[in-house]
Amino acid sequence: MALVVQKYGGSSVGDAERIKRVAERIVAARKAGDDVVVVVSAMGDTTDELLDLAHQVSPLPPGRELDMLLTAGERISMALLAMAIHNLGYEARSYTGSQAGVLTTSVHGKARIIDVTPGRLQGALNEGAVAIVAGFQGVSQDTKDITTLGRGGSDTTAVALAAALNADVCEIYTDVDGIFTADPRIVPNARHIKQITYEEMLELAACGAKVLHLRSVEYARRAQLPIHVRSSYSLNTGTMVTGSMEEPAVEQALITGVAHDRSEAKITVVGVPDEPGAAARIFETVASAEINLDMIVQNVSTEGTGRTDISFTLPKTDGPTAMAALSKIQEPVKFKGLLYDDHVGKVSLIGAGMRSHPGVAANFFAALGEAGVNIEMISTSEIRVSVVCRDTDLDAAVRAVHDAFDLGGTEEAVVYAGTGR
Amino acid sequence: MALVVQKYGGSSVGDAERIKRVAERIVAARKAGDDVVVVVSAMGDTTDELLDLAHQVSPLPPGRELDMLLTAGERISMALLAMAIHNLGYEARSYTGSQAGVLTTSVHGKARIIDVTPGRLQGALNEGAVAIVAGFQGVSQDTKDITTLGRGGSDTTAVALAAALNADVCEIYTDVDGIFTADPRIVPNARHIKQITYEEMLELAACGAKVLHLRSVEYARRAQLPIHVRSSYSLNTGTMVTGSMEEPAVEQALITGVAHDRSEAKITVVGVPDEPGAAARIFETVASAEINLDMIVQNVSTEGTGRTDISFTLPKTDGPTAMAALSKIQEPVKFKGLLYDDHVGKVSLIGAGMRSHPGVAANFFAALGEAGVNIEMISTSEIRVSVVCRDTDLDAAVRAVHDAFDLGGTEEAVVYAGTGR
The missing domain is CATH 3.40.1160.10 (Acetylglutamate kinase-like)
Structure with missing residues (x-):
């Protein structure tokens, strides 16, 4: 029992x-x-x-x-x-x-x-x-x-x-039979994942996979509690999220899947003085408004100007609050302006051992380039590589990456009615 | 403050x-x-x-x-x-x-x-x-x-x-400016009552006045807490419900008002053996179903038959439960049958000193007789007299009693939208 x-x-x-x-x-x-x-x-x-x-x-x-x-x-x-x-x-x-x-x-x-x-x-x-x-x-x-x-x-x-x-x-x-190698609504032959580690699931969730919320995965990992993600419309076995894989991993890059996210916006702080403390002031301001940033990119200082641009992504719902907070420090920090862009999308490839297999990132960028997707920001971790692009390019980007890594199965995934949340 | x-x-x-x-x-x-x-x-x-x-x-x-x-x-x-x-x-x-x-x-x-x-x-x-x-x-x-x-x-x-x-x-x-001598929807010139005692208010509430619930008045009386019943649609002073009147009552019957109730049904237990314990068994059965009875009437035993009829009123919502409970004891108690009637109404006259002024009850019954209202049950207390009649006669009964005791004012009462509950 x-x-x-x-x-x-x-x-x-x-x-x-x-x-x-x-x-x-x-x-x-x-x-x-x-x-x-x-x-x-x-x-x-x-x-x-x-x-x-x-x-x-x-x-x-x-x-x-x-x-x-x-x-x-x-x-x-x-x-x-x-x-x-x-x-x-x-x-x-x-x-x-x-x-x-x-x-x-x-x-x-x-x-x-x-x-x-x-x-x-x-x-x-x-x-x-x-x-x-x-x-x-x-x-x-x-x-x-x-x-x-x-x-x-x-x-x-x-x-x-x-x-x-x-x-x-x-x-x-x-409303789906668990976790897939990509969103089956975008990639019809996305493959069902039987088992996934907390770490991979964390990256998937952080990169926009909506099936499980990030905090719940963090909590489960701390408690070493297995999660079974499954459909309320079928009796099929879903995806087990656990501490370690039952079958020992061979020494090759194991790609888990492709995640995407349309819920973020990009803010660019233009013409920030290239001096100690300026960037800190900007991020302190955003943090004290209780906003979590995702990707952050700082350009190399344009030679001679002594100024740089800082871009970051954040949840769209926090956009207005962040812009209001930042505009208040424009004068003391002496940056030139703020740009707000909420037509961005993020596509991420998640898998173990990615950094030690440089071919993975190369293949990823090549697939995006062939699909004509322009890359605006890049961020990587031990088991993930993400890029920000136009939101209109997002579906094509997900399909291109999914194909490039041969993630597709032979059957179409079943998506049930509703959102399940 | x-x-x-x-x-x-x-x-x-x-x-x-x-x-x-x-x-x-x-x-x-x-x-x-x-x-x-x-x-x-x-x-x-x-x-x-x-x-x-x-x-x-x-x-x-x-x-x-x-x-x-x-x-x-x-x-x-x-x-x-x-x-x-x-x-x-x-x-x-x-x-x-x-x-x-x-x-x-x-x-x-x-x-x-x-x-x-x-x-x-x-x-x-x-x-x-x-x-x-x-x-x-x-x-x-x-x-x-x-x-x-x-x-x-x-x-x-x-x-x-x-x-x-x-x-x-x-x-x-x-939704009204307080307590009136009758429901202003039935009696347009019903008079506004400035002050009323807990006891009178209890009788009014028990007799169907919907403005205040019985239990709240009982609670207020125990705590000697003044209640101010007033309209949420006006700033007028409403009715104060208190322990004693500010002006000492003179030694005459003080009629408070006329209440009516359409929410009750009447059950008649027919042919109950006229022997000790039979009535007790019936009322125990109803009480153990957590049902509160209101008026109870037992006919005089019809000579020679050794049997009697018992009628009582109860909330319509409890009717089915009571009928089910009673039908289960028909065999052991040996009564002949059950009648259920939910087309009854109750009209009550409330006022202090009623029992010591016999003219009040006489006037009350005369008014109902003149209005052609047939009386089915009667019950009285120190400050109340109530009768049960057909529900179709109820409005006429309220108006007849209100007129007979000259309770009307010179202005029409204001009734606001909604029920206020």
């Missing part, structure tokens, strides 16, 4: 019919003898509808109240799911993040999990009940206020609970 | 515009120097929509999960109201029933308040914030599960918090 934590996203519980189908799936696991804890997101568009209501009463709603409002969404879906399980003759109890013992920092909208004290869940399991937990939410350890974990928060809730309960596996249900 | 608890019903916060208007009203009280605690119901039809969802996934949803689901409603309205107050430049914090310290019994859907520990509300007030509290909900002292208080629960929340915080007054906002 295993202990399984299952996470279902908003589209999996989008209406009463889907909730009933998820309930059947959970009951099947119970019948198979497993103890089950379920983490659930808000139904379909509930979160967007609540946000819309919030903006009708206030242009800048306070974070504490926004979190209070949004957490109503999971409360609805989890109670309905518990009812649907009851209706199938099995005991189920729903718990808010706070009741489930998800203790967080106090940063509303972006709280981080500090500790998990799942005593009530353990009690429910001991009595044979399925425990249903609201994803995405917790309670501040200091202020006792309700918090939310930000984007992808439900994945993180699931992994954190699985780790705290010492679960055998954390199953993340989505 | 006074401490005021204000309660707004679902139609007062039915959409973003109304929420903003309520926020302005609350801010006006803050500007006037008062400390304000606000109790709020779910927006408009939210509760019905959630119930509908519940019945889509399960015909008989478990009480614990139903309470978890329904309490999402107030969570939404209270967070939006706090945002709207923020937007007007004032500090506001929303609290669930659990956070506000509303401790209850564990009976889901019908929990009763055991204790109120408003430490967090007091803290918010001390820091100059408006505290917004979810009505209708609490947390079970034993199981720590979320509970709801049942019909009229938000009124009870408001009075309980006001008592615990030692507030100066509890203001209940509704």
